[in-house]
Amino acid sequence: MRRKLFLIGGLFLVSGLAAQTTDEAFIRKMADEVLVNGKAYDNLRTLTKTIGGRLAGSPQMYKAEDWGYNLLQQSGSQHTFKQECMVPHWVRGGKDQATALLPDHSKKELDVLALGNSLGTGEKGVSAPVLLVNSFEELEQKKDQVKGRIVFYNYHFNPKFVRTFAAYADAVKYRVMGASAAAKYGAVAVIVRSMSHSTDNNPHTGAMRYDSAYKKIPAVAIGLKDADWLAGQKNSTVTLKTMAHFLPDVKGHNIVGELKGSQFPDEYITIGGHLDSWDVNEGAQDDGAGIVQTIEVLRALKALGYQPKHTLRFVLFANEENGTRGGAAYADAAIKNNEKHLFALETDAGGFTPRGFGFTGPEAQLKKLKSWAPLLEPYGAGEISAGGGGSDISALHEKLKTPMSELLPDSQRYFDLHHARNDVFEAVNKRELELGAVNIAALIYLIDQYGL
């Protein structure tokens, strides 16, 4: 259908027809290259299975940096470099434990994970009665009952949002700010219902932030089945033990590859994902997928002998998960070096079947992107919408006003595994992953050819 519409459109735009046909043919060649000879899936297997989780500061972070550097070079980067940045070094420090004790003296182990950047209970743990609240509003209503308790935020991921990122945006405040909100009223720890639609019991960790005005209390995520169970208990007491703590910041790096621009070598187009992941999984969908897609775009362009007009930067960002120091360092370097950044794109929503791109920038540029939708539709990503970008490129957008985009894959499965133990290689489908790379390559090609 869409294809037919496009061709009919072409008849009325004779001057545009030749250009569209050339673009269509080149994008088709890129798609064939990725779908037939693609390396993204094999590269992801290596990253996830031989390196695994690679949180900022971990030994695996350095292994992943070296892997990424070498792979960018092998994939055709003409200039590969490491861009230093200090990164936080948060460690889990051991197995997170939670045990519920009921009034009848029965006990139940709960599956929890300390939230990223949280401080642990230490060896002796924390035991306290549980106070269930379903929202911040309910916390306020019950503020007189909070002191000395473990607050259990049982806010549900809202299934009515068709796009699951909207449910995440709605719920994530409990993970990020819940600890300090409860500490304000004297809570001794918090348990946060995982941000997920999953049908299993995996807890989903993720970054939290302390408000320095209040005591820094321990904070854990709990799996959905255990959350439902705990919400059904009256007068439960929970004992938490988490050993999470910070070590001193260490040197991390963005890993950058380049294809030099033939006409505008000093104008940059950035494509990137983040190399770090949480420590409890393989970081396959988050964001191993984005990393290998970024490298696959480079490989495919190079394999086809494409000479970009602008300099294309392929960036494996450091420390997205619990600091975004990599993204900040990239923007700072751009400012320091007086670089002109035409466009930046991030792929960090999973390697699922692509559906479109989000764009944050001037309306006229959005319109231009939308005019290319017929060229992307055959590969799935024809839905061009306003908004979106990425954690790593948002500093560039904020500081240099660089227009930014993000790949928008189908979102239904993402929060089944986001920041949970099951975000492993096996959760990624080869072709879905590859189609993401195809559509990114197509959009980058069009922007490189025609500007914004």
Next chain:
Amino acid sequence: MRRKLFLIGGLFLVSGLAAQTTDEAFIRKMADEVLVNGKAYDNLRTLTKTIGGRLAGSPQMYKAEDWGYNLLQQSGSQHTFKQECMVPHWVRGGKDQATALLPDHSKKELDVLALGNSLGTGEKGVSAPVLLVNSFEELEQKKDQVKGRIVFYNYHFNPKFVRTFAAYADAVKYRVMGASAAAKYGAVAVIVRSMSHSTDNNPHTGAMRYDSAYKKIPAVAIGLKDADWLAGQKNSTVTLKTMAHFLPDVKGHNIVGELKGSQFPDEYITIGGHLDSWDVNEGAQDDGAGIVQTIEVLRALKALGYQPKHTLRFVLFANEENGTRGGAAYADAAIKNNEKHLFALETDAGGFTPRGFGFTGPEAQLKKLKSWAPLLEPYGAGEISAGGGGSDISALHEKLKTPMSELLPDSQRYFDLHHARNDVFEAVNKRELELGAVNIAALIYLIDQYGL
């Protein structure tokens, strides 16, 4: 983006605005009902885990019929009935076996599955040298070498087709017609490369057909890893043992539920999937998903107190996989009873995230469907394209000219598990499944309200 466009459109179509707002609101209510209270996933668990594979003629077929009948009644069917049809009773008869023997006397077990409707080798098996052909053209070129050999069709599923059903349409002839094409030149059996993009070694069975002009030789599907291995061997001999055979036809049934039309009780709208599956798996995506979506549409409409104008038929078709006798019986009954069928929709492409609907019928009706795309886009299925329908409803289309549609979910994962052992409940995502039901319910609602 699409939402915004729709609203802008509404401003210029004031007369249409109220109607669209009502429709939009009702579709939103149906979506909420399915996404919050949906039973499709739990129903699928029961069908797959307590009944499992349910090939025509098997004891599980009868269990599934009873399960479906009861569930339609529980879900609000006002008139539930079984529609009898004789179905084939093909049985695998044991474990399919294949062993390759190489010139150096080494052996390798190959993972194969007898093709559906094929006749087995019998206890003593068949041993013969392998003749590799990559296509029917190559078979013709090598026809003098075929006699006494096992022909190995190694035709690859083409990764260049973005929509995988196109790759299937391209490759499936080797499965369906390969045996007789090879028997014509004296082959003693055929091995067919599985129709799949999968990264595992599961063989994918599926129906084949003998041309009665030639000897009915055994036929098996082989997994992709073993196919690649076998293609790399010179002068291999394979011993096949398969026990597949037909038992006499037995009575099977389409299971039908109805919601009576308030204005046009004698005009029917059919929604259906097929209740049978292959014997080697749980038939979760193919087509347990379509079955539970069909029943979920009924449940949701009923839960919202919807009174249809036309009579809605919810049909669990018998024997799609190796006979389509259920679909034929449904059309025959429609003719016999002089029924007027306004529209038929089939869901048999998996319970993956919906992307659109295919439609086969008059151009003006296709245009009408396309005009509803903005109402479907928020739920993912806004891509309305020409073509498509379903095996079970095609008899209705052919004999009564009933316009027909099919739900078009994302197709990337379907052929990873289609007709293979891994088509199990765990391969289905709850929300993807539910969103299919949401979009079917929306389209059925619109057709019921406004006709075609």
